[in-house]
Amino acid sequence: MKAVCWHGSRDVVVERVPDPRIVSATDAIVRVTSTAICGSDLHLYNGFIPTVEKGDILGHEFMGEVVEIGRGVKNLHVGDRVVVPFPIACGACSQCNAGLTSLCENSNPNASMAEALWGHSPAGLFGYSHMLGGYAGGQAEYVRVPFADVGPLKIPASVSDEQALFLSDILPTGYMGAEMCEILPGDVIAVWGAGPVGQFAIASARMLGAERIVAIDRFPYRLDMALTRAGATDVINYETVDVEEALAELTGGRGPDACIDAVGMEAHSHAIPYAYDRAKQMMRLETDRPLALREAIRSCRNGGTISVIGVYGGYIDKFPMGSIMNRSLTLKSGQCHVHRYMKPLLERIERGDIDPSFIITHRLSLDEAPQGYDTFLHKHERCMKVVMKPATDGIATQ
Amino acid sequence: MVHTRDTSARGSSSDRIREASTEAKPLEIRDRITDVRMACVVQLIATNSSRGDTNRMGTTTTHETTKMRRHRSLRTSGQSHERRGAARPIDLGSRLTHGIQWRRFALNLTEILAPNALAKAIGWNDDKDKRAPRSATEAFEIWFDTWARRQAPWLWARVGNDILDLALIRWAQFSNRKLRKNGGVALTKALVRESMVRDAIAATWVTGAAFRSRRGLGGLEREQRATAVITIACRREVAYAQFRDFEKLPTIMSHLLSVETIDERRSRWRVKGPAGSTISWEAEIIEDCVNESIVWRSREGSDIQNTGSVRFVDAPAGRGTEVHVSMRYCVPGGKLGVAVAKLLMGEDPTQQLRGDLRRLKQVLETGDVVLAKSGGMPS
Numbered sequence: 061m062k063a064v065c066w067h068g069s070r071d072v073v074v075e076r077v078p079d080p081r082i083v084s085a086t087d088a089i090v091r092v093t094s095t096a097i098c099g100s101d102l103h104l105y106n107g108f109i110p111t112v113e114k115g116d117i118l119g120h121e122f123m124g125e126v127v128e129i130g131r132g133v134k135n136l137h138v139g140d141r142v143v144v145p146f147p148i149a150c151g152a153c154s155q156c157n158a159g160l161t162s163l164c165e166n167s168n169p170n171a172s173m174a175e176a177l178w179g180h181s182p183a184g185l186f187g188y189s190h191m192l193g194g195y196a197g198g199q200a201e202y203v204r205v206p207f208a209d210v211g212p213l214k215i216p217a218s219v220s221d222e223q224a225l226f227l228s229d230i231l232p233t234g235y236m237g238a239e240m241c242e243i244l245p246g247d248v249i250a251v252w253g254a255g256p257v258g259q260f261a262i263a264s265a266r267m268l269g270a271e272r273i274v275a276i277d278r279f280p281y282r283l284d285m286a287l288t289r290a291g292a293t294d295v296i297n298y299e300t301v302d303v304e305e306a307l308a309e310l311t312g313g314r315g316p317d318a319c320i321d322a323v324g325m326e327a328h329s330h331a332i333p334y335a336y337d338r339a340k341q342m343m344r345l346e347t348d349r350p351l352a353l354r355e356a357i358r359s360c361r362n363g364g365t366i367s368v369i370g371v372y373g374g375y376i377d378k379f380p381m382g383s384i385m386n387r388s389l390t391l392k393s394g395q396c397h398v399h400r401y402m403k404p405l406l407e408r409i410e411r412g413d414i415d416p417s418f419i420i421t422h423r424l425s426l427d428e429a430p431q432g433y434d435t436f437l438h439k440h441e442r443c444m445k446v447v448m449k450p451a452t453d454g455i456a457t458q
Numbered sequence: 459m460v461h462t463r464d465t466s467a468r469g470s471s472s473d474r475i476r477e478a479s480t481e482a483k484p485l486e487i488r489d490r491i492t493d494v495r496m497a498c499v500v501q502l503i504a505t506n507s508s509r510g511d512t513n514r515m516g517t518t519t520t521h522e523t524t525k526m527r528r529h530r531s532l533r534t535s536g537q538s539h540e541r542r543g544a545a546r547p548i549d550l551g552s553r554l555t556h557g558i559q560w561r562r563f564a565l566n567l568t569e570i571l572a573p574n575a576l577a578k579a580i581g582w583n584d585d586k587d588k589r590a591p592r593s594a595t596e597a598f599e600i601w602f603d604t605w606a607r608r609q610a611p612w613l614w615a616r617v618g619n620d621i622l623d624l625a626l627i628r629w630a631q632f633s634n635r636k637l638r639k640n641g642g643v644a645l646t647k648a649l650v651r652e653s654m655v656r657d658a659i660a661a662t663w664v665t666g667a668a669f670r671s672r673r674g675l676g677g678l679e680r681e682q683r684a685t686a687v688i689t690i691a692c693r694r695e696v697a698y699a700q701f702r703d704f705e706k707l708p709t710i711m712s713h714l715l716s717v718e719t720i721d722e723r724r725s726r727w728r729v730k731g732p733a734g735s736t737i738s739w740e741a742e743i744i745e746d747c748v749n750e751s752i753v754w755r756s757r758e759g760s761d762i763q764n765t766g767s768v769r770f771v772d773a774p775a776g777r778g779t780e781v782h783v784s785m786r787y788c789v790p791g792g793k794l795g796v797a798v799a800k801l802l803m804g805e806d807p808t809q810q811l812r813g814d815l816r817r818l819k820q821v822l823e824t825g826d827v828v829l830a831k832s833g834g835m836p837s
Contacts (some may be wrong), residue, residue, distance in 0.1 A: 194830040
């Protein structure tokens, strides 16, 4: 089969690799009909995530058709059209039972690598480094899906691939980011990063009843989309406006009730701190550039919540802990526990509360993946989301 | 090098230890003549006392190694282990550096108070204008020797200093033709070289001692420990039954090749060793509390002497069962052996134990060992 393989920093190659096969009785093989490049794939693409090896198959946002199941699989049948959540969860451990599926205790066979870096290991993920399981990813024609009874969600024919695909990661991630804000009537929510996850965080905050939602980014086309499609009430371009000042102005000096960091480890800024963090990151003195996070913490109102859904990998510098402690801020974070959001969000899609396909700007074939990564990284052609369709001969892909 | 509790040897010999050394020098090339002179003086005066120690050092080491071999038997009691851990090792670094400060102190003081006399002793002219800075240097060296003589970084600095001295002598010979044929300078050079070797040995030993004490357990021939614990979402009886079925463990624990039960209490275990080797031992259960704990030890004639226990404890509020495994084992080469094994196998025994417990959890909770590898992941 063909698959998108990581070959090094800013180097992905579409290669012929062996087809996946059933390894465990609870596995399924899915023929991928739609797969997307995630913003967090760009961290891999840029070489900021450790333990990625040459030849690793990328991709953790995918859906498709079940073509083979292990003898222990009960909930799925060959031919089912499913979306697969990006964290791999066994459904049996205490974390899975608590609904925290991205913390599954059994799905990361390389847990010792993650333990060395983070103390304890989270769940294994599709196509996201060996430290997080070393599972082959979904930017391929076929994927082996472990614990097939637990993860994949069947999608009714009335919902298109493009509407359902983002249930695999970014829609639930954005939603969880908004949910962690525990939005009350009248709340102002500020969202750093108007990329795909930021757009869905904004849309989710609106669904959860926020009074005002402020999008912060530097690309006018992204701020436009936040305003016109996702439901932001205000936008701040941090390259032209002082963010803290603008947020204070918008909130009567209180600051946003909750701040969502949908940026993560590779934040940009036009100011001196950017050069500082960039230099430290290059010298391996810190792994992540927490520019958006610092700003979010400082801007938040006293007693407010910081919701971090942008991906961080290791260590950050100049973390304003004093601001968190003295101002009673709450910091919440996590890789999304996708499994628990898929069904309710599918219902919302069916009801028409949200049509997640509004973020798609580029539709490519799998062969065009290298170009897709490059376009997405550099935000060429007003790129917001790249979706690839590996299986062109198969089931309907509206 | 070995650790032992033989403190008497250390006490009796310490005052007889003497060692050649050389002085810390400023880096300026224009000081080179003074520096070479100082090196000469120090080496000449220190020569006599330096020879016996090397021999002593050699014999002591051999003696202790054989002695330690006799102590190889495995101890299982935690207390006796802690006591052995507390035993003071022979401190070679201390031996080599002991007494240095007094000799050097005298020299430094002489240099401060009577530089001309010293200079005359080896027939070189003194630069009178250098006296003040040199006095300051000497004072610094006194402080350096009294405070820093047993610190590894300073000992290494002294090795560097020796190298610098050699370079300075070379430089002096290069720029002053007379010095090339000077027998005193040639002797000094030889002495500085010897001193460098001695300093390097002392520094290596002190560095090693610091490393060993930081790691807690001692050097070669010591028993090693491996412990691991995991919480499994199942009842205690289930975890116990799965573990007690020894012959099935190799299907779960990837490092086990096979387990044959010989009778109710005895079983033969084979594990993967470094570089494709196989390590086997015969284990004897010495305590078996159903659903609570199993304690075993290896019998005579095993490749690796070991003893271990596994305990099954209820986690609070229905969180399942905590499985605690603790092993003590002797491997050839002790810590070094473990390091080599880690190099060859990619994991040390503690990591292997933890990985095996994780797989036990996977089997008990999900019914199978969880694998990432598939046809699609080439790496």
